[in-house]
Amino acid sequence: xxxxxxxxxxxxxxxxxxxxxxxxxxxxxxxxxxxxxxxxxxxxxxxxxxxxxxxxxxxxxxxxxxxxxxxxxxxxxxxxxxxxxxxxxxxxxxxxxxxxxxxxxxxxxxxxxxxxxxxxxxxxxxxxxxxxxxxxxxxxxxxxxxxxxxxxxxxxxxxxxxxxxxxxxxxxxxxxxxxxxxxxxxxxxxxxxxxxxxxxxxxxxxxxxxxxxxxxxxxxxxxxxxxxxxxxxxxxxxxxxxxxxxxxxxxxxxxxxxxxxxxxxxxxxxxxxxxxxxxxxxxxxxxxxxxxxxxxxxxxxxxxxxxxxxxxxxxxxxxxxxxxxxxxxxxxxxxxxxxxxxxxxxxxxxxxxxxxxxxxxxxxxxxxxxxxxxxxxxxxxxxxxxxxxxxxxxxxxxxxxxxxxxxxxxxxxxxxxxxxxxxxxxxxxxxxxxxxxxxxxxxxxxxxxxxxxxxxxxxxxxxxxxxxxxxxxxxxxxxxxxxxxxxxxxxxxxxxxxxxxxxxxxxxxxxxxxxxxxxxxxxxxxxxxxxxxxxxxxxxxxxxxxxxxxxxxxxxxxxxxxxxxxxxxxxxxxxxxxxxxxxxxxxxxxxxxxxxxxxxxxxxxxxxxxxxxxxxxxxxxxxxxxxxxxxxxxxxxxxxxxxxxxxxxxxxxxxxxxxxxxxxxxxxxxxxxxxxxxxxxxxxxxxxxxxxxxxxxxxxxxxxxxxxxxxxxxxxxxxxxxxxxxxxxxxxxxxxxxxxxxxxxxxxxxxxxxxxxxxxxxxxxxxxxxxxxxxxxxxxxxxxxxxxxxxxxxxxxxxxxxx
Numbered sequence: 001x002x003x004x005x006x007x008x009x010x011x012x013x014x015x016x017x018x019x020x021x022x023x024x025x026x027x028x029x030x031x032x033x034x035x036x037x038x039x040x041x042x043x044x045x046x047x048x049x050x051x052x053x054x055x056x057x058x059x060x061x062x063x064x065x066x067x068x069x070x071x072x073x074x075x076x077x078x079x080x081x082x083x084x085x086x087x088x089x090x091x092x093x094x095x096x097x098x099x100x101x102x103x104x105x106x107x108x109x110x111x112x113x114x115x116x117x118x119x120x121x122x123x124x125x126x127x128x129x130x131x132x133x134x135x136x137x138x139x140x141x142x143x144x145x146x147x148x149x150x151x152x153x154x155x156x157x158x159x160x161x162x163x164x165x166x167x168x169x170x171x172x173x174x175x176x177x178x179x180x181x182x183x184x185x186x187x188x189x190x191x192x193x194x195x196x197x198x199x200x201x202x203x204x205x206x207x208x209x210x211x212x213x214x215x216x217x218x219x220x221x222x223x224x225x226x227x228x229x230x231x232x233x234x235x236x237x238x239x240x241x242x243x244x245x246x247x248x249x250x251x252x253x254x255x256x257x258x259x260x261x262x263x264x265x266x267x268x269x270x271x272x273x274x275x276x277x278x279x280x281x282x283x284x285x286x287x288x289x290x291x292x293x294x295x296x297x298x299x300x301x302x303x304x305x306x307x308x309x310x311x312x313x314x315x316x317x318x319x320x321x322x323x324x325x326x327x328x329x330x331x332x333x334x335x336x337x338x339x340x341x342x343x344x345x346x347x348x349x350x351x352x353x354x355x356x357x358x359x360x361x362x363x364x365x366x367x368x369x370x371x372x373x374x375x376x377x378x379x380x381x382x383x384x385x386x387x388x389x390x391x392x393x394x395x396x397x398x399x400x401x402x403x404x405x406x407x408x409x410x411x412x413x414x415x416x417x418x419x420x421x422x423x424x425x426x427x428x429x430x431x432x433x434x435x436x437x438x439x440x441x442x443x444x445x446x447x448x449x450x451x452x453x454x455x456x457x458x459x460x461x462x463x464x465x466x467x468x469x470x471x472x473x474x475x476x477x478x479x480x481x482x483x484x485x486x487x488x489x490x491x492x493x494x495x496x497x498x499x500x501x502x503x504x505x506x507x508x509x510x511x512x513x514x515x516x517x518x519x520x521x522x523x524x525x526x527x528x529x530x531x532x533x534x535x536x537x538x539x540x541x542x543x544x545x546x547x548x549x550x551x552x553x554x555x556x557x558x559x560x561x562x563x564x565x566x567x568x569x570x571x572x573x574x575x576x577x578x579x580x581x582x583x584x585x586x587x588x589x590x591x592x593x594x595x596x597x598x599x600x601x602x603x604x605x606x607x608x609x610x611x612x613x614x615x616x617x618x619x620x621x622x623x624x625x626x627x628x629x630x631x632x633x634x635x636x637x638x639x640x641x642x643x644x645x646x647x648x649x650x651x652x653x654x655x656x657x658x659x660x661x662x663x664x665x666x667x668x669x670x671x672x673x674x675x676x677x678x679x680x681x682x683x684x685x686x687x688x689x690x691x692x693x694x695x696x697x698x699x700x701x702x703x704x705x706x707x708x709x710x711x712x713x714x715x716x717x718x719x720x721x722x723x724x725x726x727x728x729x730x731x732x733x734x735x736x737x738x739x740x741x742x743x744x745x746x747x748x749x750x751x752x753x754x755x756x757x758x759x760x761x762x763x764x765x766x767x768x769x770x771x772x773x774x775x776x777x778x779x780x781x782x783x784x785x786x787x788x789x790x791x792x793x794x795x796x797x798x799x800x801x802x803x
Contacts, residue, residue, distance in 0.1 A: 007365065007537060014369030020376030025505050028382040029394040030081070030091050031074050031099045033124035036510035040065050040404060043102035046128065047120035051106065053159065054133040054213050058117055061106045062303050066290035066404035068103035068121065071395035072226045073218060075463070078391045080194050093193035095200060097123035098216055099395060101130075105293065107302045113295060115302075121215070124510075128160060130215035132205070140179040141208020146172045152211055153185045153204035160214070166190055167201060180208040186217060197221060232465045233396065236457055240419065241317070243455065244324035247426055251327035258334055269330040271351055276421060277322035279414030281314045283402070286411050288313070290404030321418040328422055332429025336488075339433060346489035349543040355532045359543035364530035366486055367493025374478055374494065375501045378471060382462065389464065396461035397503040409507065409521030416459070416499040416522075424492045427452035427476065428483045445480050452476040459499045489529075496526055578604060578637070585609050586680050587803045591771035593779060595741075595795040602671070603739045603794035604637040608644050613681060616644045616653075619737040619798050620673040621692065623713075636661060636671055636714075648677055650688050650724040654714070658690070661715035671714040674737055680802055683729040688722045690714050693740055696760075698774075700732030702767035704760050734774065735800045736763060741793035742778070748787030758785065771799040 106118040121130035167187040175182040188201040200218040258264040288310030346363035402411035436444030453476035462468040483491040507519030602622025643656040676687030691713030694706040745754040766777035
């Protein structure tokens with residue numbers, strides 16, 4: 001029941017958004033052609049037919065057809081509408097069709113980009129608003145009489161369907177060239193939609209005596225001011241193109257570091273790379289001809305410019321967009337799976353072709369409905385904010401990438417797919433986990449939304465720019481909510497639906513059937529996951545990760561985490577086995593330190609009080625690191641305690657520990673041991689060392705003397721021969737026992753060891769201190785010597801001072 005209510009709510013959200021779109025879109029974009037009945041192919045056919053009025057057809061022509069937009073004119077119409085308060089008059093003015101027009105240009109084979117032959121402008125309703133023949137300036141010609149030019153111009157405009165009563169008397173302008181004199185007759189419309197100070201009309205042109213066609217003209221005395229008002233918008237558009245390169249630079253190092261550590265997989269990221277690269281390659285290939293119009297590349301012909309530019313941009317921009325998506329997923333997936341792995345389930349299901357489940361169905365429905373609802377709400381908001389000056393530009397909804405493509409709907413989808421995928425991966429998979437980890441859920445979510453809103457702008461241009469920024473921040477906050485509340489696919493489809501809807505709506509509202517189909521096509525493709533999985537929408541069939549579905553690098557991360565937990569557990573167990581010695585036993589002052597390495601180590605120590613007042617003292621080290629060394633250490637420590645309780649004799653202890661290690665350490669792990677029995681009353685020490693570092697005797701006067709003893713390490717042979725040594729001590733003498741981790745500590749960035757000389761110098765330097773002071777002084781010298789280098793081995797110190 002709960003799922004049914006939720007699904008019904010999302011369906012209602014999508015339906016409400018669609019209703020708002022249909023109602024508010026024409027009001028939000030009043031200069032969108034209301035009767036768009038001519039598509040690109042039809043406009044090209046009209047232009048080629050009308051060119052016959054100017055001259056013979058070009059054999060094997062290179063024809064470029066594209067949408068020509070005039071954002072400056074649209075902005076002037078917006079401002080004038082706000083000033084006059086009557087927007088309908090301007091939408092019906094003769095200026096309105098000039099905001100969006102088809103431009104058709106014909107080149108001769110091999111012609112340069114500047115050497116076009118014919119050019120025409122066709123309004124969306126099919127009206128020809130301009131028709132030009134280019135005559136090279138070096139071509140000679142006789143000058144035409146102005147009166148004759150006026151008569152021919154009038155006749156020509158009548159042939160083109162213009163009513164001359166709509167124009168004022170045209171002035172004649174001369175342009176003197178080296179080889180001829182050109183004339184231009186500027187017919188100004190009697191209509192003054194923008195006032196007396198802003199004229200506009202039709203100009204008829206002559207090259208010498210030859211009629212070269214007509215074109216629309218418009219003079220705005222505040223043209224520079226309008227250009228400045230659009231500078232921020234143009235800058236943001238260029239920033240969107242450069243953004244993938246910036247994101248690549250930011251994500252490259254984290255990717256390489258995690259890839260080196262085995263935490264990053266490239267299979268899914270490579271699939272994403274291929275999808276975005278091929279999609280953008282298609283976008284550029286279909287839009288290259290229109291996008292290169294007006295570009296000049298040295299001596300390249302117009303057709304060669306298309307190929308050279310297209311190949312270059314495919315290599316640079318498509319690769320950059322695809323690589324940014326690759327890095328965004330590779331790095332973001334690791335960060336996201338650490339906490340929100342289930343949010344990737346529906347997205348993973350798409351790539352695994354597991355669409356027949358409720359997981360994909362619900363995420364798809366939520367995403368498409370959220371995109372419809374959000375876009376409808378934003379369009380309605382633009383209408384309501386119009387009195388406050390918020391004005392979107394229909395001119396910026398169209399770009400040469402898609403509207404001039406033979407398949408604008410397909411090109412639009414892949415264009416939006418690249419930007420949306422990159423934005424989703426970086427803002428949702430990377431920004432959100434990092435921000436929440438540092439600022440908490442609410443603070444991190446708001447911070448991620450703010451950063452994403454500044455980096456990834458909305459697909460609609462709204463002036464002044466502050467309104468566009470506000471819409472971007474609100475949209476980013478909605479996407480962050482959808483990701484945190486639901487999953488990645490929901491947020492991704494919502495972003496894609498919204499990005500596609502803004503520029504697709506003019507096609508959907510067009511009268512031409514082909515254009516309407518191109519508006520439906522990208523939305524139908526976006527809805528494909530929902531259509532395929534629709535019958536599972538209300539079912540309980542979920543997409544569940546199986547072990548084989550888990551990417552190998554995720555398994556490595558889980559295995560590494562399991563090993564880390566096991567090592568940490570073993571390290572804690574090892575530390576609990578080692579005793580916390582009291583500061584004094586039988587009148588002897590005691591200080592000790594045990595600093596484990598990064599892994600489970602093999603050091604052990606103990607001081608045991610015997611019934612007769614003596615002390616059994618031991619420091620040992622099992623070779624190697626890891627759990628196996630720690631287990632042998634634990635066994636040796638336990639065997640030592642049992643043997644000392646039964647018989648503390650030096651030879652007996654070594655024989656027992658040697659037999660234990662030799663028989664049980666299957667990999668022949670070796671162990672070293674320094675063991676001594678100290679009699680504080682008789683001031684006698686009986687000791688031996690089996691492969692271990694010698695203990696040191698430090699006299700009350702500060703003299704440092706090593707107590708040498710030589711024998712094989714424990715576990716080398718089945719039997720061990722130990723010759724205990726006896727030394728007589730003096731009151732105030734200090735015994736210093738240690739493991740090899742102290743003298744073998746390495747300096748940072750060097751192979752130099754701390755060594756015995758530095759150790760003995762430290763012992764001499766701190767001999768007069770208490771046992772704790774001596775211990776801390778030596779450890780401080782070792783730490784200063786090694787710097788920030790992690791310990792490679794356990795460091796164990798045991799200090800005893802006689803009364």
